[in-house]
Amino acid sequence: MTLLELKQIKKTYLQGKMEVPALRGVDLIVDKGEFITIFGPSGSGKTTLLNMIGCLDTPTDGEIYLNGNRISALSKKELALIRRNNIGFIFQSHNLIPVLTAYENVEFALLLIGRLSEGETRERVFKMLAKVGLKGKENRKPGELSGGENQRVAIARALIKEPKLILADEPTANLDSENALDVIKIMTMMNMELGNTFIFSTHDPQIREYARRYINLRDGLIFSDKKKEQ
Amino acid sequence: MKFLWDLAQKNLSRSRARTIVSVFAIAIAVISVVFLRGLINGVLDTTFANHIHYKAGxxxxxxxxxxxxxxxxxxxxxxxxxxxxxxxxxxxxxxxxxxxxxxxxxxxxxxxxxxxxxxxxxxxxxxxxxxxxxxxxxxxxxxxxxxxxxxxxxxxxxxxxxxxxxxxxxxxxxxxxxxxxxxxxxxxxxxxxxxxxxxxxxxxxxxxxxxxxxxxxxxxxxxxxxxxxxxxxxxxxxxxxxxxxxxxxxxxxxxxxxxxxWNRDYELIELFNFANVFYDFIYIFILILSCFVLINTLIMIVNERKREIGMMSALGLNSNEILSLFALEGVIIGTLGSAIGVVIGGVLTKVFSTAGLDFSAAMEGVSADLLFEPMFYTVFSMENLIFAFLLGVTVVTLACMIPAGMAARLDPVGALR
Known part of the structure; x- marks a missing residue:
C-alpha cells in the first residue's frame, strides 16, 4: 500500500547568482512498512531528498504525496502539522535538549501532539525507553548518557508518536561500530514490530546491509533502486 | 503551551551566569526607574505643596x-x-x-x-x-x-x-x-x-x-x-x-x-507638568538600554541553539511556538528582573523617603523664589512599584520579540545543517 509518492522532484539552490541543482527529477514510490536506505556519494542529494520527504523543505518543481495527500504545495504551518503528526526524525547527532532528561526528551514529542492523558503518556514513554534498552536511565540527562544511548533516546523520541514515516539522516555516522550496529538493530526491530516505514541515509556498507530496499542516488537522480532478495 | 513554559524555565538553567547577568541588568534598570520616579514624585509633591502653601492656595x-x-x-x-x-x-x-x-x-x-x-x-x-x-x-x-x-x-x-x-x-x-x-x-x-x-x-x-x-x-x-x-x-x-x-x-x-x-497660570508648575511626560520617556529609555543586554543574550542563545531549533521544527513546532518559547525565556528573565528591581527599588525609596537626599550644595545659587527645598525626599507608593514592574515586563517582552522572531524565522534545513 503506497505511503509516499514523489513525482519528478526537482530542487535547485541559488549560490550567489548561480543555480545549483540538488535534485534533478526524482520519481519514487514507497509502500507502508518498508525499510529503505538511500546511499550515494557526498553531494548526490541524499539529505535534500530526505528534507523534501520530511516536509522540512519544498521542491522547486514536482509533486509529493503522503498518504495520498499532496504535500508539496502546503504552507509552512501546514507542513509543521504534518511533521508533528506523521513523521519522525533521527539525526546524525542526536539533537536532544540538554536540560531535559531522557524521559522528558521523549515525552516532548508526545506533548506536542497532546492527545494522551498524563498516565498514558508516562506508560508509553517508559515502555519505549525500555524497548530501546534504556530502562533505569529515564532520569538521566543527555550529558550523563553515552553517544549510543543518546541516539537511542533520539530513536525513542522519533517513534513515540507512532509516526507513519521515520526519516534518519546518517543516524550512525557519529557512533562507533558497536553502537552503530545496536542502533540499526533497534531500528530494524521497531520496523518489524511497529510496522513504521523507515528511510535512512548512510555511507556505511555494513549498516546498509540491514535495509530491505536500496536506493542509490547520484547527481540528484536515482541511479538504482533495488530490493533485497528474500 | 504548558510544555513550552516548562522548557523555557529549564532553559534558563543552561547558563546560570548569563541568566543572572541579564536578570540583574533588568533589575538595575527597574531599580533606577522606581527610585528616580519616587524621587521626582517627591520633589514635585514637595514643590507643589510649597507652591500651594506659600503662593497659590x-x-x-x-x-x-x-x-x-x-x-x-x-x-x-x-x-x-x-x-x-x-x-x-x-x-x-x-x-x-x-x-x-x-x-x-x-x-x-x-x-x-x-x-x-x-x-x-x-x-x-x-x-x-x-x-x-x-x-x-x-x-x-x-x-x-x-x-x-x-x-x-x-x-x-x-x-x-x-x-x-x-x-x-x-x-x-x-x-x-x-x-x-x-x-x-x-x-x-x-x-x-x-x-x-x-x-x-x-x-x-x-x-x-x-x-x-x-x-x-x-x-x-x-x-x-x-x-x-x-x-x-x-x-x-x-x-x-x-x-x-x-x-x-x-x-x-x-x-x-x-x-x-494652582496648576495653571504658573509657568514653573506648567513646566513641571510637561516635564512629567518627558520623564516617562526617560524611564522607558533606561529600560530599553538594559534590554540591550537581554537582546544580546537571547541572540547568543538563538545562535547557539540553531540545531536545536531545527530539531524542534522537525518535531513539528511551528514558528509561533518557537517564537513563544524564546519570548517566554525573555519574559521570565524580565519578570524576575523587574520583581527584584521593584523590591530593591522599593526598599531604597522607603529608606530615602525618611532619610532624604541633601542637595544643599547643588541648590546654592538657585533663586529662593522657586520654593525648592534642599532636602529631597522620595515618595514610596505601591502605584510607583506597580508602574515600574509593568513597564519593565512590557518593555522586556517587546524587546525579546526581536531575538525570538529571529528564532522563529530560522529555516529548519539551514538550522539543522
Whole structure:
C-alpha cells in the first residue's frame, strides 16, 4: 500500500547568482512498512531528498504525496502539522535538549501532539525507553548518557508518536561500530514490530546491509533502486 | 503551551551566569526607574505643596493689575470686596460654594530693616494666624517661641533673617515700609517666634504679623493682596472653579479680579507638568538600554541553539511556538528582573523617603523664589512599584520579540545543517 509518492522532484539552490541543482527529477514510490536506505556519494542529494520527504523543505518543481495527500504545495504551518503528526526524525547527532532528561526528551514529542492523558503518556514513554534498552536511565540527562544511548533516546523520541514515516539522516555516522550496529538493530526491530516505514541515509556498507530496499542516488537522480532478495 | 513554559524555565538553567547577568541588568534598570520616579514624585509633591502653601492656595483671587505687577508687591491693587465692602464680603460668598473648605487672606508688603548702616529688604505677610496654621502648618517650623496672635503687635521671622539682623525671640524689631498712600513709616513689633523651614524663601526673607496689624499700619482696612481658596483636595480644585467663575461673572462684571488655579497660570508648575511626560520617556529609555543586554543574550542563545531549533521544527513546532518559547525565556528573565528591581527599588525609596537626599550644595545659587527645598525626599507608593514592574515586563517582552522572531524565522534545513 503506497505511503509516499514523489513525482519528478526537482530542487535547485541559488549560490550567489548561480543555480545549483540538488535534485534533478526524482520519481519514487514507497509502500507502508518498508525499510529503505538511500546511499550515494557526498553531494548526490541524499539529505535534500530526505528534507523534501520530511516536509522540512519544498521542491522547486514536482509533486509529493503522503498518504495520498499532496504535500508539496502546503504552507509552512501546514507542513509543521504534518511533521508533528506523521513523521519522525533521527539525526546524525542526536539533537536532544540538554536540560531535559531522557524521559522528558521523549515525552516532548508526545506533548506536542497532546492527545494522551498524563498516565498514558508516562506508560508509553517508559515502555519505549525500555524497548530501546534504556530502562533505569529515564532520569538521566543527555550529558550523563553515552553517544549510543543518546541516539537511542533520539530513536525513542522519533517513534513515540507512532509516526507513519521515520526519516534518519546518517543516524550512525557519529557512533562507533558497536553502537552503530545496536542502533540499526533497534531500528530494524521497531520496523518489524511497529510496522513504521523507515528511510535512512548512510555511507556505511555494513549498516546498509540491514535495509530491505536500496536506493542509490547520484547527481540528484536515482541511479538504482533495488530490493533485497528474500 | 504548558510544555513550552516548562522548557523555557529549564532553559534558563543552561547558563546560570548569563541568566543572572541579564536578570540583574533588568533589575538595575527597574531599580533606577522606581527610585528616580519616587524621587521626582517627591520633589514635585514637595514643590507643589510649597507652591500651594506659600503662593497659590488651590485657587487664588487677586486683582488683575496685581497679577501683572506682583513682583513689585504693589499695595494699590487689592482684594477689597465686590463693591469695596472689604475682602470678607467675597470670603463669605465663596464659603457658600460647596467644596470650598477655607478662605485664607494674605496681605503682603515690602519692608526694610536698618542694620549695620545697611537696609535689609524683606517681605511682611499679614496673615490670619489660626487659618495659616491650619493650612500651612507653619507652627511646625517655629523652633523657638510661638506663632503671632491675632491683633497683637508681634511678629515671627525666618531664622536666617533673624541671624542677619542679630535679633532673638523676645527682641523688638523696627521695620520701615510705605503705606498704601505712599507715606514712609516705621513700626516696632515684638519678635515672638523663629521660623526654621527648609525653604530659603521663608527663612531669609519673610516675617509674619497679624493681618489686622498689617492692615492698620498700611492703612488698608478690609483689604488684602490675595485671597486663597482652599478645597478638600487640590487635585480636584478645578472641579469647583466653574462655580467660582460663575459667582465672579455675576458679582464682578467688570472683571477686577483674576482667578488662578494652582496648576495653571504658573509657568514653573506648567513646566513641571510637561516635564512629567518627558520623564516617562526617560524611564522607558533606561529600560530599553538594559534590554540591550537581554537582546544580546537571547541572540547568543538563538545562535547557539540553531540545531536545536531545527530539531524542534522537525518535531513539528511551528514558528509561533518557537517564537513563544524564546519570548517566554525573555519574559521570565524580565519578570524576575523587574520583581527584584521593584523590591530593591522599593526598599531604597522607603529608606530615602525618611532619610532624604541633601542637595544643599547643588541648590546654592538657585533663586529662593522657586520654593525648592534642599532636602529631597522620595515618595514610596505601591502605584510607583506597580508602574515600574509593568513597564519593565512590557518593555522586556517587546524587546525579546526581536531575538525570538529571529528564532522563529530560522529555516529548519539551514538550522539543522
Amino acid at each position: 488651590h485657587i487664588r483671587v487677586i486683582d488683575q493689575e496685581y497679577k501683572l505687577k506682583e513682583e513689585l508687591i504693589p499695595l494699590n491693587y487689592t482684594v477689597n470686596g465686590f463693591n469695596g465692602e472689604g475682602f470678607k464680603g467675597i470670603a463669605e460668598e465663596l464659603k457658600q460654594i460647596e467644596g470650598v473648605k477655607q478662605i485664607l487672606p494674605r496681605l503682603r508688603f515690602a519692608a526694610l530693616v536698618p542694620h549695620d548702616e545697611k537696609l535689609i529688604g524683606m517681605q511682611g505677610w499679614g496673615v490670619d494666624p489660626e487659618g495659616e496654621i491650619g493650612f500651612t502648618g507653619i507652627d511646625k517650623y517655629i523652633t523657638e517661641g510661638r506663632m503671632v496672635q491675632s491683633e497683637k503687635r508681634e511678629l515671627v521671622m525666618g531664622a536666617d533673617l533673624m541671624e542677619k539682623l542679630g535679633k532673638q525671640v523676645g527682641d523688638k524689631v523696627t521695620f520701615l515700609y510705605n503705606t498704601v498712600f505712599d507715606s514712609f513709616r516705621a513700626s516696632t513689633f515684638l519678635l515672638v517666634g523663629k521660623v526654621e523651614s527648609n525653604l530659603d524663601f521663608l527663612d531669609k526673607a519673610v516675617f509674619f504679623l497679624p493681618l489686622e496689624q498689617a492692615q492698620t499700619i498700611l492703612e488698608m482696612d478690609g483689604e488684602v493682596t490675595e485671597l486663597l481658596i482652599i478645597t478638600p483636595n487640590y487635585n480636584q480644585a478645578d472641579k469647583i472653579l466653574p462655580q467660582i467663575t460663575e459667582l465672579f461673572k455675576i458679582k464682578d462684571p467688570f472683571q477686577k479680579y483674576a482667578l488662578q488655579l
